[in-house]
Amino acid sequence: xxxxxxxxxxxxxxxxxxxxxxxxxxxxxxxxxxxxxxxxxxxxxxxxxxxxxxxxxxxxxxxxxxxxxxxxxxxxxxxxxxxxxxxxxxxxxxxxxxxxxxxxxxxxxxxxxxxxxxxxxxxxxxxxxxxxxxxxxxxxxxxxxxxxxxxxxxxxx
Amino acid sequence: xxxxxxxxxxxxxxxxxxxxxxxxxxxxxxxxxxxxxxxxxxxxxxxxxxxxxxxxxxxxxxxxxxxxxxxxxxxxxxxxxxxxxxxxxxxxxxxxxxxxxxxxxxxxxxxxxxxxxxxxxxxxxxxxxxxxxxxxxxxx
Numbered sequence: 001x002x003x004x005x006x007x008x009x010x011x012x013x014x015x016x017x018x019x020x021x022x023x024x025x026x027x028x029x030x031x032x033x034x035x036x037x038x039x040x041x042x043x044x045x046x047x048x049x050x051x052x053x054x055x056x057x058x059x060x061x062x063x064x065x066x067x068x069x070x071x072x073x074x075x076x077x078x079x080x081x082x083x084x085x086x087x088x089x090x091x092x093x094x095x096x097x098x099x100x101x102x103x104x105x106x107x108x109x110x111x112x113x114x115x116x117x118x119x120x121x122x123x124x125x126x127x128x129x130x131x132x133x134x135x136x137x138x139x140x141x142x143x144x145x146x147x148x149x150x151x152x153x154x155x156x157x
Numbered sequence: 158x159x160x161x162x163x164x165x166x167x168x169x170x171x172x173x174x175x176x177x178x179x180x181x182x183x184x185x186x187x188x189x190x191x192x193x194x195x196x197x198x199x200x201x202x203x204x205x206x207x208x209x210x211x212x213x214x215x216x217x218x219x220x221x222x223x224x225x226x227x228x229x230x231x232x233x234x235x236x237x238x239x240x241x242x243x244x245x246x247x248x249x250x251x252x253x254x255x256x257x258x259x260x261x262x263x264x265x266x267x268x269x270x271x272x273x274x275x276x277x278x279x280x281x282x283x284x285x286x287x288x289x290x291x292x293x294x295x296x297x
Binding site (some may be wrong): 016 | 159162166168169170171172173174175176177178179180181182183184185186187188189190191192194197198199200201202203204206207208209210211212213214215216217218219220222228229230233234235236237238239240241242245246247248249250251252253254255256257258259260261262263264265267268269270271272273274275276277278280281282284285286287288289290291292293294296297
């Protein structure tokens with residue numbers, strides 16, 4: 001199959017296995033605790049430790065902020081296990097310039113929280129529970145991401 | 158019906174689940190912005206396999222499990238992702254996509270990158286945290 005190498009120039013197995021593991025992780029969290037493991041909410045719920053405004057003191061943030069922070073700590077630990085055991089522990093870096101990371105991050109944080117979900121919240125948990133609003137959200141952010149990534153490549157490489 | 162939650166086992170299960178998620182993100186190279194941006198430029202379709210694999214397993218658990226048991230193994234209740242299609246979701250998703258297309262980093266990988274010593278991504282992590290703060294402060 002010649003097409004496989006053009007669609008997946010860096011191979012396909014690690015993508016599939018990684019994706020299945022992420023699915024097992026989200027499923028395990030649900031089976032054991034009933035919790036829905038989206039990742040962007042931790043960025044709002046953690047501010048509730050510091051910000052005393054009504055928005056951040058909503059029950060959905062204060063009641064979940066401890067486990068969400070723990071979940072995020074697990075994320076770092078799991079990536080570290082892969083890094084040390086599989087990758088050999090050489091620090092990774094990126095060629096994406098700092099301003100793109102910062103400006104992109106601001107939009108990602110603001111947008112994910114306004115839209116109540118990101119690639120894991122809408123993409124994995126929302127689609128996994130067959131919710132059509134999440135499908136629309138995924139199609140929307142995929143469309144704007146395709147557009148932005150291709151325009152940026154052309155004009156701001 | 159809800160069973161009394163077992164707090165420490167729940168905490169351990171949450172930590173373990175996060176770790177498995179982080180391992181999966183790292184193994185699938187989704188914590189490398191370059192690979193995500195390749196997907197968004199139609200040069201590498203790996204992200205589809207990651208997303209597809211994750212959604213498939215999640216769907217089996219979300220749809221199948223509540224039929225087998227009334228409450229999670231460690232107590233509490235089965236929750237659901239709060240999904241609604243409205244102005245905020247539409248604008249939020251569109252802005253999220255613009256940012257994701259610019260930097261190739263979304264919330265999970267921004268956090269997981271700390272575990273692989275990719276300090277460059279601290280820029281993205283700080284941006285996401287500040288963006289979430291701005292959203293909360295401007296929310297009605």
